[in-house]
Amino acid sequence: MLDGRELQQAMAIGKQMFVEFEDAVWLRVHLGLYGAWDFAGEIFADATIASANGRMGQTNQRGTDPALSDDVVFDDAGENSLTSIGAPRTSRVHVRMSEQTKGLADDGEEWPPPVVGQVRLRLLTDPTPSPPAAFASVGASGRVGPTCADLRGPTACVLQTTDEMLATAARLGPDPLVGDxxxxxxxxxxxxxxxxxxxxxxxxxxxxxxxxxxxxxxxxxxxxxxxxxxxxxxxxxxxxxxxxxxxxxxxxxxxxxxxxxxxxxxxxxxxxxxxxxxxxxxxxxxxxxxxxxxxxxxxxxxxxxxxxxxxxxxxxx
Missing domain, CATH: 1.10.8.50 (Helicase, Ruva Protein; domain 3)
Known part of the structure; x- marks a missing residue:
């Protein structure tokens, strides 16, 4: 159903993620306790291109206290999102986003990366897209490299129509990041x-x-x-x-x-x-x-x- 469709937008309400594809096909994902997104490739964050060498999610930290802004702060799991989110590098690496505590190591240059384990869903970009204007100077070739996202173990991974998505959203409680x-x-x-x-x-x-x-x-x-x-x-x-x-x-x-x-x-x-x-x-x-x-x-x-x-x-x- 999703093969070949271009992603139009993504949004979150609480713990639910909603991703719209062409022709108003919506993907709803809830990671639950054991679900995880594993990313490979080049990760966009905060208007920069980043190669993510840690895990993105609830347990990353940026060390953003102004008094500490010149310091690099790692937590006891070796996580430091200053080097995994927003760093202007273009190497291919893996990053895991989940509620769990272990990330994935670099998988090398093989592309697309091999499917490992029980992958429920894979989202893969065009390997050689034209970059947005903001990234025109990134990389010697002037192109932005590929990104792959593999979903494992989610509580929910379903396709919905727009009406079904809106009905699901209406059943959710208020989220301070959504609406007033x-x-x-x-x-x-x-x-x-x-x-x-x-x-x-x-x-x-x-x-x-x-x-x-x-x-x-x-x-x-x-x-x-x-x-x-x-x-x-x-x-x-x-x-x-x-x-x-x-x-x-x-x-x-x-x-x-x-x-x-x-x-x-x-x-x-x-x-x-x-x-x-x-x-x-x-x-x-x-x-x-x-x-x-x-x-x-x-x-x-x-x-x-x-x-x-x-x-x-x-x-x-």
Whole structure:
């Protein structure tokens, strides 16, 4: 169905990606816990051509704190998106985009790269397209090289008509990066305030709010000092609004840095430590059994909605 069709546009709503091809054929992809896009070739980002030698996605970081702008900051997985996003180089490399933690190594000069494992979908560019004007000086030949994207293990990979795509989008909760954040806030408040469901489950319900995952869920509840089992309808309206506004703030930080950074007021040295280690980026997430950073109470771990929830029984009473 997609063979030979040219990609027209791509957009995301929360964790769902929608890609339009010629003749109004839409591809919907949801990576879920195990899905991943593996990229090979030359990657465009921020109006530059980049050869990506790390993984693009939630765990890359850019080290964008102004006080650290002259430093190259690697995290403990060896990731540094300063060298993988926006660097003006043209070598062929691999990059993986997923919620997992391991990237792919350079596969050499073979093109297109061999299909490895259970590839659900492959998107491949014309190997010798004419470059956009902004890239006319890139490369000795004046041409932009090819890019390949292989999709593995997604929760959803389906083709839709425009009407089906719009219907899917309508079922999703508000996303601060899509539409008016103020309107999104009102939708979020209306929905949460009438639900008897625990707030910890509501924040993970993509029909209530789009994009919040397990890390942000735990961190937002701690930052709000909110007991995670509180029914949505029992949460004060102003606190519901503050949850949404905190999500807007944290998401903007995530977009800017490429990291799920949820701690505030860090010094330059503390920021570097947080960029270098996931263990220093969060208040409670992945800290079960460790002392709370605020009150020293042991961080609790429980399963709720088939996902792990980390929280402080003292701060979040």
């Amino acid at each position: 954040p103020a309107e999104g806030e009102e939708r979020f408040v209306r929905t949460v305030s009438r639900k008897p469901t625990p707030i910890a489950l509501l924040l993970m319900d993509q029909a209530v709010v789009s994009g919040i995952g397990n890390v942000y869920r735990a961190e937002m509840l701690f930052r709000a000092r909110l007991e995670p089992h509180t029914p949505g309808r029992d949460v004060p309206e102003e606190l519901i609004r503050e949850l949404w506004r905190d999500w807007v703030r944290l998401l903007s930080i995530g977009v800017e840095t490429g990291q799920m950074m949820t701690m505030d007021g860090l010094s330059a040295d503390e920021y570097r430590a947080a960029m270098a280690s996931r263990d220093d980026r969060h208040w409670v997430y992945h800290r079960a059994g460790l002392p709370c950073r605020v009150c020293a109470t042991e961080i609790a771990l429980e399963e709720i909605g088939a996902r792990k929830l980390y929280w402080c029984p003292s701060c979040q009473r």
